[in-house]
Amino acid sequence: MSIDLSQFIPTFLEESFEGLEVMESGLLNLDANDSEQINAIFRAAHSIKGGAGTFGFGHITEFTHVVETLLDEVRGGDRAFTPSLQSLLLQSVDCIRMLLEAARDGVECESDQIGTVHQELVAELEGGAPAPATDTPQAHPADTGAQQQKGWLIHFVPEPHLLMTGNEPILMMSALAELGDTELSVLEDKLPEFSELNPEELHLAWQVQLFSDCSEADVREVFEWVEDDCELTITPLMDTAVESAPAEEPAPQVDTPVEQPTAAETPAPTTQETPKTAAKPAARKASQEAGSIRVGIDKIDGLINRVGELVITQSMLSQAGSELAEQDLPAVERLHEGLVQLERNTRDLQEEVMRIRMLPISFVFNRFPRMVHDVSAKLNKQVELKLSGEQTELDKTVMEKIGDPLVHLVRNSLDHGLEPPEERLAAGKDETGIVHLNAYHQGGYIVIEIKDDGRGLNTERIREKALENGLISPDQPLAESEIHELIFRAGFSTAAEVSDLSGRGVGMDVVRKNIESLGGHVSVQSETGKGSTFTVSLPLTLAILDGQLVQINDEVYIVPLVSVVESIQVADSELQGIAGEGRLFRFRDEYIPIIHLRRVFDVASSAATASTSLMVVVEGGGMKVGLIVDDLQGQQQVVIKSLETNYKRVDGISGATILGDGDVALILDVAGLIKIGLEPTTKHELHRKNEQLQVEEEALA
Amino acid sequence: MATVLVVDDSASLRNMVTFTLKQQGYDVVEAGNGQEALTKAKGTKCDLVLSDVNMPIMDGITLCSELRKLPAFKFTPILMLTTESSPEMKQKGKAAGATGWLVKPFNPDTLLATMKRVVR
Amino acid sequence: MTDVADMLVDSRQVLTFILAEEEYAVDILRVQEIRGWSAVTRIPNAPDYMKGVLNLRGAIIPVIDLRLRFGFGARAYDQTTVIVVVWVNSGDRQRSIGLVVDAVAETYAISNDEMSPAPLMGAGVEPDFIEGLATLDEKMIILLNLDYLLNSGDLALDESGSE
Numbered sequence: 001m002s003i004d005l006s007q008f009i010p011t012f013l014e015e016s017f018e019g020l021e022v023m024e025s026g027l028l029n030l031d032a033n034d035s036e037q038i039n040a041i042f043r044a045a046h047s048i049k050g051g052a053g054t055f056g057f058g059h060i061t062e063f064t065h066v067v068e069t070l071l072d073e074v075r076g077g078d079r080a081f082t083p084s085l086q087s088l089l090l091q092s093v094d095c096i097r098m099l100l101e102a103a104r105d106g107v108e109c110e111s112d113q114i115g116t117v118h119q120e121l122v123a124e125l126e127g128g129a130p131a132p133a134t135d136t137p138q139a140h141p142a143d144t145g146a147q148q149q150k151g152w153l154i155h156f157v158p159e160p161h162l163l164m165t166g167n168e169p170i171l172m173m174s175a176l177a178e179l180g181d182t183e184l185s186v187l188e189d190k191l192p193e194f195s196e197l198n199p200e201e202l203h204l205a206w207q208v209q210l211f212s213d214c215s216e217a218d219v220r221e222v223f224e225w226v227e228d229d230c231e232l233t234i235t236p237l238m239d240t241a242v243e244s245a246p247a248e249e250p251a252p253q254v255d256t257p258v259e260q261p262t263a264a265e266t267p268a269p270t271t272q273e274t275p276k277t278a279a280k281p282a283a284r285k286a287s288q289e290a291g292s293i294r295v296g297i298d299k300i301d302g303l304i305n306r307v308g309e310l311v312i313t314q315s316m317l318s319q320a321g322s323e324l325a326e327q328d329l330p331a332v333e334r335l336h337e338g339l340v341q342l343e344r345n346t347r348d349l350q351e352e353v354m355r356i357r358m359l360p361i362s363f364v365f366n367r368f369p370r371m372v373h374d375v376s377a378k379l380n381k382q383v384e385l386k387l388s389g390e391q392t393e394l395d396k397t398v399m400e401k402i403g404d405p406l407v408h409l410v411r412n413s414l415d416h417g418l419e420p421p422e423e424r425l426a427a428g429k430d431e432t433g434i435v436h437l438n439a440y441h442q443g444g445y446i447v448i449e450i451k452d453d454g455r456g457l458n459t460e461r462i463r464e465k466a467l468e469n470g471l472i473s474p475d476q477p478l479a480e481s482e483i484h485e486l487i488f489r490a491g492f493s494t495a496a497e498v499s500d501l502s503g504r505g506v507g508m509d510v511v512r513k514n515i516e517s518l519g520g521h522v523s524v525q526s527e528t529g530k531g532s533t534f535t536v537s538l539p540l541t542l543a544i545l546d547g548q549l550v551q552i553n554d555e556v557y558i559v560p561l562v563s564v565v566e567s568i569q570v571a572d573s574e575l576q577g578i579a580g581e582g583r584l585f586r587f588r589d590e591y592i593p594i595i596h597l598r599r600v601f602d603v604a605s606s607a608a609t610a611s612t613s614l615m616v617v618v619e620g621g622g623m624k625v626g627l628i629v630d631d632l633q634g635q636q637q638v639v640i641k642s643l644e645t646n647y648k649r650v651d652g653i654s655g656a657t658i659l660g661d662g663d664v665a666l667i668l669d670v671a672g673l674i675k676i677g678l679e680p681t682t683k684h685e686l687h688r689k690n691e692q693l694q695v696e697e698e699a700l701a
Numbered sequence: 702m703a704t705v706l707v708v709d710d711s712a713s714l715r716n717m718v719t720f721t722l723k724q725q726g727y728d729v730v731e732a733g734n735g736q737e738a739l740t741k742a743k744g745t746k747c748d749l750v751l752s753d754v755n756m757p758i759m760d761g762i763t764l765c766s767e768l769r770k771l772p773a774f775k776f777t778p779i780l781m782l783t784t785e786s787s788p789e790m791k792q793k794g795k796a797a798g799a800t801g802w803l804v805k806p807f808n809p810d811t812l813l814a815t816m817k818r819v820v821r
Numbered sequence: 822m823t824d825v826a827d828m829l830v831d832s833r834q835v836l837t838f839i840l841a842e843e844e845y846a847v848d849i850l851r852v853q854e855i856r857g858w859s860a861v862t863r864i865p866n867a868p869d870y871m872k873g874v875l876n877l878r879g880a881i882i883p884v885i886d887l888r889l890r891f892g893f894g895a896r897a898y899d900q901t902t903v904i905v906v907v908w909v910n911s912g913d914r915q916r917s918i919g920l921v922v923d924a925v926a927e928t929y930a931i932s933n934d935e936m937s938p939a940p941l942m943g944a945g946v947e948p949d950f951i952e953g954l955a956t957l958d959e960k961m962i963i964l965l966n967l968d969y970l971l972n973s974g975d976l977a978l979d980e981s982g983s984e
Contacts, residue, residue, distance in 0.1 A: 005717060005808070012713035043755050047711045050784045053806025054714060061806070164769070166778035166800030171818055200775070225801030225818075228792075294712055309879040555863060601865035646916045647874065647883040648978065650864055656874060656881045664862040664876050 005055055012051045013104050017097070019044035021366055024093050027086055028369045035075070042071045048096060060099045063114065066121040067092045088124060090370065091117050151180060151211040151237040152219050157187075158230040160201035167226050169206065175222045180212025209237055297396070300356050304543055307346075307353045308639035308658075314339075314346045315660035354541050355393070361439045361448070362390035364403050368410055368437060375414050382421050382432040383414065389439035394446045395541040401518055402448075402538060405511045409450045409522075409534050410435060412508070417454035417532055427529065429453070445520075446540055451533040457484050457526040466492065476694050484524050488512040516620060516671055519545065519562055543640055547657075547667065549633035550616060552603045556665045557629075558638060558657060563670040565617040565624060567632055572613060583682045584689055585626050587617055589697075591689040592624045595677035600652065620670030625678070627668075640667065651676050703748035703820055704728040708738040708764065709782065710756045714805075718751060721809040735759025739767050742774065749820050750779040751803070754790065762797045769798035778819035782807075832932035837962055838905060838922040841893045844962045845922075846929070846955070851907045851967055853917055855925055858902040871975045875919055877906060883976065884919035890974070891950075896923060909971040911978055918971050929962075931955045936964070949973075 026041040045068040052060035067089065073079035095114045102109035154176070158169060176182050187205040191197075210219065219234050220227075321339045324332050365387050376383040394402075418424075418433035425431050436451040459480055466472045466486045486492055490509040515522045520538035539545065539562065547558035548567070574585065584591045594615070597603070615626040638657035643650055643666075654669035705727050709715045712733075719729045730745050732738035736759040738752065750768065754761040761781055768774040778800040783790060794802060803815045835846035836855075854877070861873035861884050870889035874881050884904055888896060901924035909916045939951035950973075952966040972978065 008713045008717045008720070011716055012711070015712055040757070043710075043757065046755050046784060050805040051711055051713055053784070054717065054808070055806075163776055165795070165798060166776060166819060168778075168819060171821070175818055222818075225795075228795060305879060312879070603865075641879075641881045643874065643881060646881060646918065647864075647976070650867075652865065656862070658876045658879065658881075662876055663860075664874050664881055666862065666864075 009055050009103075012055050013100055016048045016051060016100050019048050020093050020097050020100075021363075024090065024370050025366050027089050027093070028373060030081055030086070038071070038075045042068065042075050045071055048100075057099070057103050060096065060103065063092075063099060063118055063121075064096055066118065066125055067096070070121065070125055085124065088117070088120055090373075092121060149236045149238060151209065151213075152216065153235045153237045154206075154208040154210060154219060155233040155235075156208065156223065156230060157190075157205040157232075158202050158226065160198075160203060162202050162226060162229050163200065165226070165229060167229070169202070169204070172222050172226075173206065173208070176208055176210055176219070179214045179218055179222075180210050182211070183209040211237070297357075300353075304353055304357070307350050308543075308641075311346055311350055311639060312658050312660065312662070314342055316662060318343060319660050350544075354395075354543060357396050357541065357543070358393035359396050359399055360391045360393050361399065361446070362387075364399055364406060365390050365437055365439075367403070367407070371407065371410065372414065372435065375411065379414060380420060381414065381418055383418060384432050384434050386434060386436040387438075388436070392439040392441060392446055393540075394538065395543070397542050398446075398518055398538055398540070401514070402520075402536070405514045405522075405536070406437075406448065406450070408508075408511050409536070410437070413450055413452040413454065413532070413534075417452035417456075419455050423455075427455075441540070442537070445537045448536045448538070449533055450536070451531065453531040456528040456530055456532050457487070457524070459483050459528065462486055462492075473691050473694075475698070476691070477698060481525070484526055487524065488522065513671075518542070519560060521562070544637055545640055545667070546635060547638050548616065548635050549665070550597075550614075550627070550629040551631040551633055552597050552601070552629050555601075555603055556633065556659070556663075557597070557601075558665050558667045559616055559618060559627070560654075560667065560670065561635060563618045563620050565619050567614060567616045569612050570615050570626075584686060585615070587624065587626065589693075590624070591686055591693060592617065592626055593678055593682050593686050594626045594628060595673065596628045598628070598630075600673065600677045618670045620674055623674055625670075625674055627673075638665075638667070702726045702728060704730060704746060706730045706732065706738060706742060706745065706747045706750045706752075708732045708735065708750065708752040708756070708761065710734055710753060714753070714782075717809070718812065721812055725813065735761060735764030735767070738764055742768060742771065746773065747777055749816065750774075750777060751782055752779065754781055754783045754794070762793055762799075765794065765799045766797040780815065780819065831934075832930045834928060834930055835962075835964065836905070836928050837926040838903070839924045839926055840887055840891070840922050841896075844926055844960060845887075846931070846962045846964045847905070847907060847967055848964075849928060851909075852905060853908055854906040856904050856906070858898045858904060858921065868975050872921060875904070877917065877919075880917060882906065882917045882919055884921060885971075885976070886921040888921070888923070890970075907967055907971070910968050911972050916971075918976065929957055931957065931962075931964075 022044045023041050026037055026044075030037060030041070045064055049061050049064040049068050052058070052064060070079065070085070070089065074081050074085075079085070091113070095111075095117050098111050098114065099109050156169075156172075162169070173182070173184060185207045187207060188203075190203045190205065192203060197203075212218075216234055223230065223232050226232075318339050321335055324335065368387070369385055372383055372385045413435050418435070419427065419429075421431035424433060434453045436449070438449045438451065440447055462483050463472070463478070463486075466483070466489070467474060469491050471486060471489050471492060472478065487508045488511070490507075492507060492509060512522050515536055515538065518538055519542070520536060522534060522536045524532060524534050526532035546561040548561055548564050550557050550559055570585070583594055585594050613628050614630065614632055615628055616632070617624055617626050619625075638659075640655045641657055643653065643656050650666075652669055652673040653666045654672070655667045656664050657667060659665050705722050707715055707718050707722070707729055708731075709718070710733050715731050715733070719731060722729050730741050730747070732741050734756045735752070738750075739759065742750070750765075752761040752764055759767075761783075765779050765781070768777070768779060779798065781794045781799045781802040782805055783794070783802050784805040791802060800819055801815075803812065807815075834849040836849045836852050837844050837846045839845075859875075861875045863873040864871055864883075867873075870886045872884045872886050875884050886895070888894065898921070902921065903925055904919040904921055905925065906917055906919045909918050935955045935957065936953045937955070938953055939948050940954070950966055950970040952964045955962050955964060
């Protein structure tokens, strides 16, 4: 029979990666006295090893085996958990991860690190390790008279309790029969009087002549599980001599293992109960691991979709119900009450279902202790990492996407924020710097703060660089906070500047872009000499959003509420007057470009031209723009549907939703819209006008 | 057809074993640790238990000795799935009442062949 | 699923519909649903044959006008106009796509003997869109190659692989 094991590999990989996380965080905080913790680390390694073997990744088993052995020695107190061992084991975790990733991607793992670390592990093991108890592999007796041998004579006297080990003599006999022809005789001499017979005990014994050229080991294997629960003698069955011998007198002259009583034939050697170690491991304290089930994400998404449908159906019913409101019938009253209840239940259900996809942010935070450990060592800085709010939950998808931006921000704090110890001492600070990661919920958002007590942003230096790179003009008056925001601008950090510090080719603009693509926002507060705080806020889920419905002609679009700054009514004259083509608008103390959605989306124009328009000021990609629409239609929470499932990505549109009447409305992608809606000439114009504005303001001041 | 209780904290291994058994027509009850297995065992008539040793919450050895205390499991074969083929580990399993063991890694064929030693 | 069915039997069930006085057929196993024309939500800056998207029991599906796709010129939508929703294999996944046609006609079983390959010169329809021709009751019907037709033009999968 063949079973394609590859179908189980994704699960294996998934649980192995989780196991690596456990190992990593465990190794970083290992308290040698916490046996449950070291057990958990050991167990993770053990499972990876076992699974890798089963699913055909022998090289992973081999590598992990050494790690497991070392961990086992630490667990048993035979090996000290030294910093160098910690570091070696952490490297092993990296190696196993690489091996698993290579296995996942179906490629060979080419890293030299694996071989090196493996050698170190083996050296470590051979170095301080206690000599492994030499497991004498079945001392091979000299094969006597093999030529005439035609099989084996087996004398099997089970202990009375054998059945209670779940073993079954009948099955053993059939296993023997598979090795060759057998002749069985049952020895009943130990059978007690019927009145004394305990039906749960076994008092029979067997003598078997097995005619086979199999090895003794093959025979022994059949009795492998009961060798301590029986008397067993196995002697070669010789061609002539033995056959004539009476079967009941086996001569135990050959190679019977030590535990065999020599006087096997003595009648009833009375059941000397094999001394069983009564010491039963104390029931493990039920750890805080809550009962859980593993469910495919597709099932959950299916559930979320269904609930989304339910929400839509519910709002359709509500709409229909409100149209009946004038009817003065008792039934309408009850219908109304029912609808109100339905609405409440639907909302609750939706919230609960959304929560299934939510995981604590600790899944992301967990990678930081290791990273801070490694990076601070490399930078020769002393760093204490504080984590708080790890249990704050957010959607799995958001979590998967926020990891990299957060790593970037933390690295930034380590590289640029925190000073070297001597500089800290000179500044009267503790030589150990602190990086604090904190998470909490606020409204429908999760807020993640990355705070350091380092030197703070260098306002002067940022200003100089922004000037060099043409982001600002000389003499442009900017508040300190505005200067700080410049670090998120595209073109601020140059590759040259980044690489010498941290070897990364991306700047803060990429961080901001990634966060905004999730519908989030990032900002920075900084105080010279005291430190900086980066604040990231993200929607809790990508499945729903709060939207502002806008109308253009008879088409309805949804603007994510998070990007809306303000909605204002503007006279057409205001739009026309500036820069000739109505491309810029004075909003508060700056000029913002205007995007006519009607034009960008090529909406058929309605006959009536109003003298005023509605402008929704939105912010995206670090830029404010005014969207010109015909009408505003209220705000509502909508379920986000992908256009890509059955169609494809559309520029300026992030997805679609289904409204209460069953119609589809498209959701605007503000950053994307700005990209396609603004011509380069408009951008130049904007730059020029805003500079001009600064000059004027200065003149006024 | 016979019912097998499969206990392992690794979902992939459990999936593999379950799949193999179901293909052979066995009914399978799955559990992720000893405690869960014990709870499920109390409501199920099992013909065989396949249990991992190293598991969180309750390990396989403890599970085994707990199962043996249940009248319905007095004679039920219990096979330990173990990567540790050390005599000590086997001894511990036997002491707790295990029937036998199956050394990991194993493939579906080995599993079925081994099971033949304890179930009809 | 359909491929297996095709191999096992030497005839297949098709649904036919009318488009500019011609009768076209699609494998009936590909048909998910037939519904009357109802307004769709326009997709900005899409070609004219891409009518927009529709809510099909919670799924957002694109709807194309086959007349316009084939360059036949528009016809006002009326009582008989329907949207035939079909499954299309696109790369390693399946998409649902709606086709606006003039009217549905019949279902037939077409045996392989009755099929002939597509002529190189079609009547305005790109030969690649056609899987073959069949003659039934002295009538010619055109069997469409949905996987080709509905993965081309505006419905082509994104090269960037944004999924």
